[in-house]
Each structure stands twice: as C-alpha cells, then as structure tokens.
Amino acid sequence: xxxxxxxxxxxxxxARTNTIAYARRLSNTARRRVQACALSGYFGxxxxxxxxxxxxxxxxxxxxxxxxxxxxxxxxxxxxxPVIEGLSTLASDFDVILxxxxxxxxxGVEAYPEAADALRRFRTRGGTVxxxxxxxxxxxxxxxxxxxxxxxxxxxxxLVTSGDLTREVVAxxxxxxxxxxxxxxxxxxxxxxxxxxxxxxxxxxFLCTGPMPEDVRSADPFRELLSGFASRGVEFVCANPDLxxxxxxxxxxxxxxxxxxxxxxxxxxLYAGKPHRPIYELAFAKAGKRRGRQVSPARVLAIGxxxxxxxxxxxxxxxxxxxxxxxxxxxxxxPKGVLxxxxxxxxxxxxxxxxxxxxxxxxx
Numbered sequence: 001x002x003x004x005x006x007x008x009x010x011x012x013x014x015a016r017t018n019t020i021a022y023a024r025r026l027s028n029t030a031r032r033r034v035q036a037c038a039l040s041g042y043f044g045x046x047x048x049x050x051x052x053x054x055x056x057x058x059x060x061x062x063x064x065x066x067x068x069x070x071x072x073x074x075x076x077x078x079x080x081x082p083v084i085e086g087l088s089t090l091a092s093d094f095d096v097i098l099x100x101x102x103x104x105x106x107x108g109v110e111a112y113p114e115a116a117d118a119l120r121r122f123r124t125r126g127g128t129v130x131x132x133x134x135x136x137x138x139x140x141x142x143x144x145x146x147x148x149x150x151x152x153x154x155x156x157x158x159l160v161t162s163g164d165l166t167r168e169v170v171a172x173x174x175x176x177x178x179x180x181x182x183x184x185x186x187x188x189x190x191x192x193x194x195x196x197x198x199x200x201x202x203x204x205x206f207l208c209t210g211p212m213p214e215d216v217r218s219a220d221p222f223r224e225l226l227s228g229f230a231s232r233g234v235e236f237v238c239a240n241p242d243l244x245x246x247x248x249x250x251x252x253x254x255x256x257x258x259x260x261x262x263x264x265x266x267x268x269x270l271y272a273g274k275p276h277r278p279i280y281e282l283a284f285a286k287a288g289k290r291r292g293r294q295v296s297p298a299r300v301l302a303i304g305x306x307x308x309x310x311x312x313x314x315x316x317x318x319x320x321x322x323x324x325x326x327x328x329x330x331x332x333x334x335p336k337g338v339l340x341x342x343x344x345x346x347x348x349x350x351x352x353x354x355x356x357x358x359x360x361x362x363x364x
Contacts (some may be wrong), residue, residue, distance in 0.1 A: 014095075063075040070147065080345055081323070083358045087118045090357065091321075096287045096295050097122055097154070098280070098319065101142065102305035103327030106149050106361055108247040115362035116155035128290045129156040130283045132302075134210035134273040134309065136239035137163040141188045153257070158286045162190055162273025163209075166239040169272070170195050170207070177202055179229075182209030182239075182255075189239070200225065207237040208255040216253055219261040226258065230267035241271045241309060246328055274304075275313030284317075303362060305329065312353035323355035324362055334360065 084090065096210035097119065102108060105115050116126060119129045135142045139159040147153065170178075174194040179202075180186075186209040190197070200206075206229050211222065217271065217294050229236065238259035245249040259269045273279050287295045306308020307328020314321035325333040333343050348354060 001180065017020050043048060079357050080341075081348075081357050083339065083341070083360075084322075084342075086359070086363050087122065087322075088364050090301070091122050091125065091127065093299075094127065094320070095291065095299040096128045096130065096301070096303040098130050098132045098283050098287075098300060098302045098314070099362075100274075100302075100306070100324075101131050101135065101146070101309050103246050103305035104303060104324050105131075105146070105151050105248075105336045107156070108245065109260045111146075111324060112152045112361065113150075113152075114364070116152045118362050118364040119155040120152060121364045123154070123157065128287050130276065130287050130290075131156045131159040132159045132279060132283050133159070134185055134240045134242045134254075134270075134312075135161045135183065137161060137164055137188050138167060138191075139164055141185075160282045160286060162240055162279060162281060165272040165278055166237070167193065168206070169237065169270070169295065173205075176204050178202035179206045180236075181206070181212055181258075182208070182212060186210065186239075196265075197337065200228070202232065203229075205235040205237055207239060208258055210255050211253050214252060218254065219257045222258055223265075226262045227265055228362075230262060230265040234267070236262045236269045237275075238269055238271045241273045241276070243308070244328055246330075248296050251328060272290065275310040275316060276315065280313060280317045298333075307351035307353060307355070308349065311351065311355050315353040320356045321353070323358045324360075325358060326361040 027067070027083055094281050099105070099119060105112055105119075131142075133139075133142055139161045140160050141163070144230075154179050163186075170190065170193050175196065177196045177198040180190075181202045189204055189209065211219070226236075236259055238255050240255040241259065242254040243256045245254050246252075256271075259271065263269050284297075284300075285301075298320075300312060300314075300319040302314030302319045302321045303324060304314075305319070306322040306329075307323065311321045311323055325339050329347060331349060333339055344358060
C-alpha cells in the first residue's frame with residue numbers, strides 16, 4: 001500500500017473516532033443522526049448586503065405558461081415577473097447563459113431532458129452555456145455525475161463549481177490542518193493537495209461540504225460541535241452555500257444550513273459559490289474564453305431555482321435572471337404540477353433579488 005494511502009486511512013480512522021466520541025454525548029435521537037465523516041478546508045466571501053439590491057423591472061413580455069392556474073393575471077409589480085412558456089421567447093436577447101445544475105437539469109436522481117435540450121438549442125444558435133453549480137466538488141467530478149444521470153454533453157460548453165473555488169483556498173493553505181465534514185464522494189476535493197485532515201480539536205479550520213449523515217432534517221444536532229469551534233475562533237469554510245437541495249422528491253440539508261447556524265453562534269464563515277462574486281468571475285472568464293472576447297453582464301442570463309443564490313447572485317453582478325419554479329420550491333409553487341401565481345408572489349415578496357422572468361420548468 002502506498003504511504004499516502006496509509007496516511008489517509010489513519011487520518012480517516014482518527015477523525016471517525018473523534019466523531020463517535022462527540023456523538024456519544026448527544027441525545028439518543030441526535031446520536032443516531034450525527035456521525036460526521038472527518039477531515040477538511042476553504043474560501044469565500046461573506047454575503048453581500050443583498051437587502052440593498054434593487055429589484056429589476058420585468059424586461060420580457062408576459063406569456064402564459066401552459067398549465068398555470070386560472071387565477072387573475074399577476075399585476076406587473078416588482079414582485080410579479082412575467083411567466084414565460086419557454087427559453088426561446090427570450091434567447092435572442094442573450095449571448096451567454098449561466099445555468100444552475102441541481103433543480104434545473106436534474107433532481108439528484110433523474111435528469112430533465114427538456115432542460116438539456118433547451119440549452120443545446122441555445123448553443124446551436126451561437127450562444128454559450130456555462131453551468132454554475134454550488135456542488136462542493138471539482139467540476140470534473142460533477143461532469144462525470146451529469147453523464148451518469150444522462151444529461152447530454154451537448155447542453156453546455158463548460159462548468160464551474162464551488163468545489164473549484166474551495167480547492168483554490170485549500171491549496172493556498174498548504175499543510176494547515178483542517179476538520180472535514182462531508183460524504184466520501186466529496187473527497188475529490190483534496191486530491192493532490194497538502195491538506196492534512198485531523199480530529200476536530202486539532203483543526204485550525206473547519207471545511208464543510210455537507211452534513212453527515214446526509215439525511216438530517218435540521219442543523220441543530222450539530223450545535224454542540226459548532227459551538228466548540230466557534231468558542232475557539234475556528235474559521236468555517238462553507239463549500240456549498242445552498243441551504244437545501246433536491247434529491248428526488250425530498251429536500252436535503254446542505255452545508256449552507258450549518259454555516260448559517262455557525263454565524264448565529266458568532267462564528268466566522270467563508271463562502272464558496274453562489275451568490276458570491278468569485279464563482280461568477282470564474283464563469284465569466286470561461287465564457288469570455290469560449291467567445292473570444294469579454295462578456296457583458298447585460299448579455300448574460302442566469303437560470304436557477306433558488307432566489308437566495310441564483311437570482312440574488314445574478315443581480316449582484318448585473319446579469320438578468322430566470323427563476324425555475326420546478327426546483328426546491330416546487331411543492332410551494334407547483335404542488336399539483338400547476339404554477340400557482342399567488343404562491344409565486346408570496347415567495348418573491350421577501351426575496352433578496354427579483355427574477356426578470358419565471359418558467360415552470362426549463363424547456364425551449
């Protein structure tokens with residue numbers, strides 16, 4: 001066995017031993033929920049003051065979406081963007097699409113062929129598609145997963161992830177010991193990096209790619225662990241700012257939920273991914289390289305299912321945005337497969353950024 005592999009196994013065992021000791025101090029219920037994997041590290045920016053964002057006006061003509069409810073048409077207010085039938089109605093206004101992955105192209109279990117086809121059609125008309133994901137893994141790993149799910153490679157030109165940014169941060173801290181919480185599939189994050197993963201009480205920073213176990217419904221079982229880190233002034237590196245994500249018909253917790261709790265405990269959090277600027281700068285750079293020139297934000301459409309990340313992030317960098325209703329808010333917005341406009345208005349009333357248009361599910 002390679003020495004590096006031996007060291008890796010030893011580190012995993014030590015971290016798991018530390019985790020078990022922590023879990024034994026919890027209640028019986030929490031003990032069954034919490035058994036963190038171990039070892040990790042990252043980057044980011046604190047969220048901007050998104051409350052200061054000015055909701056943009058609707059720039060697309062409203063077109064009824066087949067299957068929407070028969071409620072009275074939404075008044076054209078800042079909280080009532082037009083509902084469009086398909087991407088084709090506005091594609092000519094843009095050169096570049098920055099498209100979310102989870103909740104738009106797939107739900108973690110199955111792919112959405114119409115969504116991939118819509119992006120493919122946009123590309124055949126000269127457009128550039130960059131997928132932009134808060135997945136806490138390098139883009140190559142996410143690309144392989146997309147292929148496994150059956151998402152056509154012709155749907156996009158390139159891909160950026162919060163995992164890419166996280167790797168940059170870890171690489172900038174060679175030899176600094178960290179505690180990682182997250183599933184084994186996220187271990188790609190540390191390949192070829194000098195990132196010693198240690199027990200919680202030895203870590204100089206805490207990198208979270210997701211809660212362990214993954215099926216917890218609340219961040220509260222992690223309160224004791226997080227309080228311990230916060231009391232020591234340990235930095236929390238959040239490799240996925242999302243609060244929740246779809247997995248089939250269920251919503252599962254993401255690292256962003258733990259980060260929010262950590263901040264409430266007085267801890268310092270560094271974020272990778274949307275809605276923070278660095279991931280957009282990386283996406284713009286890749287789009288510009290593909291097109292052979294600098295990309296104007298005014299010619300960019302961001303597509304996603306989360307107002308808090310996809311929509312707010314788009315507006316913060318001056319791009320337009322399209323909200324996909326059939327995503328993390330599907331049960332609220334489309335409980336019977338029909339878009340409820342009143343529910344849409346309620347959702348957007350307190351959102352940090354307003355979409356320029358809404359679509360039930362991405363299609364051409």
